[in-house]
Amino acid sequence: MTDYPIPAMDDVELVEVLRAVADPIRLHIVGVLADGEAHPKTVDDWGVDVTKSTMSHHFKILRESGLTRTLVEGRTHCIQLRRVELDEKFPGLVDALTR
Amino acid sequence: MTDYPIPAMDDVELVEVLRAVADPIRLHIVGVLADGEAHPKTVDDWGVDVTKSTMSHHFKILRESGLTRTLVEGRTHCIQLRRVELDEKFPGLVDALTR
DNA sequence: CCGATAGTTCGATGATTGTCGAACAATTTG
């Protein structure tokens, strides 16, 4: 059971979060995650035309920036926004990114 | 009298704005501009340790992204946030970036 | 155990980026 570490919100820097969403695909992912739900990482479901490995790369950058967490259930990995923490640390940011 | 063109706000894309602020120096510049005033571009006043040409480069990216405008008065160039337009197009974004 | 499924990790590669110094342009001042 692999563990996917996320940074403590105290260590999350705004400029790193911005760097994470400063990419069309990653911004789109965050837009989909705006509903707060955990979404399976299955490539087909995201409507973007890149390979598995590229998607995995984007998911990793989002996670390491502090924006998301990964939930593992068996073979299925789900990704979810860390909304509550983000709203506390960067008020209005997620809203502004996902309107 | 050189003219520094800025994109119409209709043509400004969120991901380009994010790309512009996804750099420590440029985010810092935007933070200084948060007061809404026009600031002279004079390097010494920004508290960052880069050359004139690098600053000029950053100012250009901010302007082309749609975040700022440049006001020319003689030898002095001033930079200013396009706050009203930005707040209308991306509600809460500038606030979240400069809180 | 075996094959299929779901993702990650690992090079490699081509494109983009931040930085600098030098040259250039425009304006003010002596």
Added chain:
DNA sequence: CAAATTGTTCGACAATCATCGAACTATCGG
């Protein structure tokens, strides 16, 4: 006009980045 001031532009360079395919790990179903 000449020199100084303020900033832009250009070329170069090293570092970073998005992307891919291949190999790998882990889980589920038969």
